[in-house]
Amino acid sequence: MFQARPSRRHVLAAGASTAALFVAGSAALAGCSASAPGPEEPDPLESPARRAEADAALATTVAGMHSTLAAVANALAADRATHATALRAELHRVQPTSVPPNAAPPAPPAAPPPVSPDKATAQAALTQAMRAAQDEAAELVITLPGYRAALLASVAACCATHVTLLT
Amino acid sequence: MTFLPPAVPHPDMETYRGARGYQSAGGKQVPVEALQAALAAEHAAVWVYGVAGAFVSSALTRRLDEATTAHQARRDATQRMLIDAGVSPVPSEPGYLSPEPVTDTASALRLIITAEIDAAAAWRSVVERSSADPDLRGAALEALTAAAVRATRWRVTAGMAPLTVPFPGAP
Numbered sequence: 001m002f003q004a005r006p007s008r009r010h011v012l013a014a015g016a017s018t019a020a021l022f023v024a025g026s027a028a029l030a031g032c033s034a035s036a037p038g039p040e041e042p043d044p045l046e047s048p049a050r051r052a053e054a055d056a057a058l059a060t061t062v063a064g065m066h067s068t069l070a071a072v073a074n075a076l077a078a079d080r081a082t083h084a085t086a087l088r089a090e091l092h093r094v095q096p097t098s099v100p101p102n103a104a105p106p107a108p109p110a111a112p113p114p115v116s117p118d119k120a121t122a123q124a125a126l127t128q129a130m131r132a133a134q135d136e137a138a139e140l141v142i143t144l145p146g147y148r149a150a151l152l153a154s155v156a157a158c159c160a161t162h163v164t165l166l167t
Numbered sequence: 168m169t170f171l172p173p174a175v176p177h178p179d180m181e182t183y184r185g186a187r188g189y190q191s192a193g194g195k196q197v198p199v200e201a202l203q204a205a206l207a208a209e210h211a212a213v214w215v216y217g218v219a220g221a222f223v224s225s226a227l228t229r230r231l232d233e234a235t236t237a238h239q240a241r242r243d244a245t246q247r248m249l250i251d252a253g254v255s256p257v258p259s260e261p262g263y264l265s266p267e268p269v270t271d272t273a274s275a276l277r278l279i280i281t282a283e284i285d286a287a288a289a290w291r292s293v294v295e296r297s298s299a300d301p302d303l304r305g306a307a308l309e310a311l312t313a314a315a316v317r318a319t320r321w322r323v324t325a326g327m328a329p330l331t332v333p334f335p336g337a338p
Contacts, residue, residue, distance in 0.1 A: 075331055082333035134312075141294060141308050142301050150295035153308050154334035157287065157315035161331045164316050165323070 043095060044144065048137055048155065049087035055129050056080040058113045062122045065115050069123060076126060076162050080133075083155050090151065127166040134159035188296065192252035197303075198296035199254045201289070202245055205310070208282075208289035209242035210259035215282040218265070222275035227324070234279075234317055238286070241310055248303070276325040283318035284335075287311050291336030311336050 059077035063070040116122045137156035141149045188200035216235040223231065246256040269275050293307035315335035322330045 075329060079331055079333040086334070138308060138312075142304055146295045146298050149298065149304065150291055150337075151334075153291055153294040153311055154337050156308065157312040157335040158331060158333055160312045161315050161319040161335065164319055165330060 043091050044140055045087050045091050045148065045152075048133070048140065048152065049084055049091060051133055051136060052080045052084035052087060052155070054113070055133060056084060058115070058129060059126060061112045061115045062126055065117065066119050066122055069119060069126075072162075072165050073126060075165075076130070079158055079162070083158070086151060087155075090148065123166055127163060130159045130162045130166065134163065190252050190254060196299045197248070197252040197254075198293060199249060199252055201292045201296045202249055202252075203254075203257050205286075205289040205293050205307075206242060206245040206249065207257050208286045209238050209245060210257070211263055212238040212282040212286050213242060214259065214263055215265075215278050218269055219275040219279050222269055223272050230320075237313060237317075241286075244306070273325065276321055276327075280318050280321050280325070280327070283314045283321065287314040287318065287336035288338065289336075290314065 056077045059073045059080065063073035063077065066073070116125065134156045137152040137159065140152045141156060144152060188198060189196045190199045191197070213235060216231055216238065220228070220231050249256040265278050266281060267274055267277065269278055290307045290310040294304055294311060297304040297307060312335075315332075318335070319330050322328075
């Protein structure tokens with residue numbers, strides 16, 4: 001955060017406090033019924049949540065198989081797991097019958113995701129997964145209401161940073 | 168980074184269309200407060216890259232120039248948006264108080280990373296407040312993503328850890 005030296009107008013600080021005001025103000029209002037899907041309609045966050053979980057599993061497997069990719073893959077796995085938790089929390093908020101974010105994770109698939117023994121191929125698979133995740137999140141950003149759009153925007157930006165590290 | 172627990176109503180800016188922080192222009196609700204904050208962040212970033220140029224090795228000059236150009240373009244586009252909305256854009260400050268003195272490459276890179284983090288946060292706020300304007304939202308997402316990617320690249324250069332954060336721009 002930078003402060004203007006001579007005038008101390010605190011332009012950025014003013015923006016931050018406005019954001020806080022928005023948060024406090026809207027907490028008193030009843031949620032966002034407009035963004036809640038009907039019972040038969042899948043929530044648009046379901047797909048990015050599943051994708052985040054799958055990416056975390058893939059990256060964990062890659063890290064275990066390729067020690068030279070471990071640092072970047074483990075960081076990727078941690079970020080995608082954090083995305084999954086946040087997306088599940090939002091899904092659960094709108095539809096409390098969905099899987100709660102703090103519940104025990106579903107039984108892991110019988111086999112770990114297939115990962116090539118070739119390092120370059122495994123790295124390319126992670127890159128491809130991050131590009132696909134960024135694209136999916138970016139597409140949802142345009143149509144979702146404010147809070148969800150901001151959440152997915154950060155997810156998209158994070159996936160872009162991983163593409164940068166992988167390429 | 169904390170998310171509100173389930174079952175608690177949370178901010179949804181749809182509710183705020185036409186409310187404080189917005190201005191009607193050309194049939195759109197323009198989130199002028201968020202745009203002004205983003206513009207202020209872009210002004211600050213342009214200033215920071217100018218200062219940093221004096222302290223980092225010449226091998227990084229090209230990357231500094233590219234980042235400066237990107238922030239200048241974003242600044243100019245944001246100014247135009249505000250003017251089109253009938254609002255006077257915030258000017259750049261004659262000087263900024265950096266969180267720490269810039270004396271060498273390491274402190275210059277830290278300042279750059281701080282500026283990119285600030286820019287990411289400002290543009291994420293524009294994303295949040297631009298439900299009524301897909302074009303603006305797309306541009307804000309692009310700006311957030313570009314700032315996050317530059318922050319990560321500079322962390323690599325600076326040897327800082329972690330290199331990524333799960334939610335760039337989130338408070």
